[in-house]
Amino acid sequence: MRSYKLLFLIFLVLYFIAGISLLITGSIAHRHAAHFSSITGYSLMSGAGFIIGLGVIIIVLTAVGLIGAYRSRLNLLKFFIGSLVIILLLQLIAAIVTFTLRNKAENQLRTKLFESLLSYKDENKDVINEWDRLQQTQSCCGVDKADDWIDRGQLTAPPPSCCLNNDCSKMSVNGTAYFDHGCYGSARNLFFRYSKALGGVSIFFFFIEIAGLVLAIFLLRDLKNNYGSV
Secondary structure, eight states, X not given: OHHHHHHHHHHHHHHHHHHHHHHHHHHHHHHHHHTSHHHHOSHHHHHHHHHHHHHHHHHHHHHHHHHHHHTTOHHHHHHHHHHHHHHHHHHHHHHHHHHHTHHHHHHHHHHXXXXXXXXXXXXXXXXXXXXXXXXXXXXXXXXXSTTHHHHTTOOSSOOGGGBGGGOTTSOOTTSXXXXXXXXXXXXXXXXXXXXHHHHHXXXXXXXXXXXXXXHHHHHHHHHHHHHOOO
């Protein structure tokens, strides 16, 4: 029993680190996603929120498992095992949904970007700031091309943020002052970069959780054999 308890305590330390890692990763992704949420939607923020919540639950669950193992409390270990099974199922469902809806998410991202062009004309400050930030940081213009601002955004000309250093008076090598590629690719890469990071972290800890679940079950079995069921 001592060997199982020791291994389980080691797992709890790793699990606590996992919870902290998820909390930090989710918070970083949430902060970056918030910079463009008005023009890209809130899907990534929702995913980051899920990871943050999962991190908090893991930290709390670690404390429950620690008390249960250290004090040989069977009820707490049962609660730990049941909660861990639920977390594993939620992570598995989230991974499946994310994988199957990837193409739909890409289409929604493009649609949201096009819709936000009109909000730029309506002088929505959040949309203006986010589009200007995206175009300047990624050196892009419009969704697919600069003319999107005229054709879909109903502006007479692309905004200054479509030009290097917001200066549209200087022609570039492509014969125009505007950046020569759209922002959809950049937004998509930004969106899925954090999605992949969140997914990768979740999958990595998924296997750690399975190992912890097995250890918890063995420890609970040994405690029952020594002290009887509670």
